[in-house]
Amino acid sequence: MPEPGSHKFDIRRARLRSYFERKHVPSIPDERADEAARAALERLFPPRPLPPLERARGPLGKNRPPGSEQHGAIDLRSPAFLDHDFIPERYSLDGGNLTPPLEWSRVPEGTVEMALLCEDLDSPHRFTHWVVVGIPSEAREIGESLPPGARAGRNDYGELGWGGPHPPVGDDPHRYEFRLFALNTWLQVPDEPTGDDVRSAVSGHKVGSGALVGLFER
Numbered sequence: 001m002p003e004p005g006s007h008k009f010d011i012r013r014a015r016l017r018s019y020f021e022r023k024h025v026p027s028i029p030d031e032r033a034d035e036a037a038r039a040a041l042e043r044l045f046p047p048r049p050l051p052p053l054e055r056a057r058g059p060l061g062k063n064r065p066p067g068s069e070q071h072g073a074i075d076l077r078s079p080a081f082l083d084h085d086f087i088p089e090r091y092s093l094d095g096g097n098l099t100p101p102l103e104w105s106r107v108p109e110g111t112v113e114m115a116l117l118c119e120d121l122d123s124p125h126r127f128t129h130w131v132v133v134g135i136p137s138e139a140r141e142i143g144e145s146l147p148p149g150a151r152a153g154r155n156d157y158g159e160l161g162w163g164g165p166h167p168p169v170g171d172d173p174h175r176y177e178f179r180l181f182a183l184n185t186w187l188q189v190p191d192e193p194t195g196d197d198v199r200s201a202v203s204g205h206k207v208g209s210g211a212l213v214g215l216f217e218r
Helices: 009-025 030-044 193-203
Strands: 073-079 102-105 111-120 127-135 174-183 205-218
Touching: 009 030, 009 102, 009 111, 009 205, 073 174, 073 205, 102 174, 111 193, 127 193
Parallel strands: none
Antiparallel strands: 073 102, 111 127, 111 174, 174 205
16 A cells, blocks of 8 residues: 555555546546545555654754755745646657746745756666756746756756656656755856756755656656
8 A cells, every 4th residue: 555655655646636637526626636636545545653753952953854954945846737746748758848837936045056957766877857057046937948047958868958758658657856956156067067967066055955746657
């Protein structure tokens, strides 16, 4: 049985949400489809109680939950899909390869530049689908047009800009993580940086980050 919060649970939730929206269930408006899907699955697969944690030491302590770090947590989202929901076909490699729109807020103080990566978490070799650097600290969205000063890097298809999902046919849905980094300096990277270039360059310069995960299968 899938544990609430697990990858398999998220897949079932996303599929059930899509079913509610496609069938136009009268008692479930589209804006509540995700909430209804989660509630239905949690009734079938109730979460197991977690063991008690030891009392944390100090203001944050050793047992602080993920995301409670002092670094700022950026609120990253998309008007095209919800977190851990399916990415629409038009953004896939075969479905139009449109660049997915992203929006964000809560950029940490001290941010000089932002950088964006999208990676397939279920690819054996961490396939990079999108690289963008030079995003100005005042920018709050990105899509087909990059913010002034930003530039696209080279994805693992060997192309500049966005390269949509294209997982193997028959695989369970792959997870595509969009991660936005807030940095305290301008990155020293090549003119057409790769995902590896950015991952190396951001080390030691992050003042915050935010993530959004989309699912896709063929």
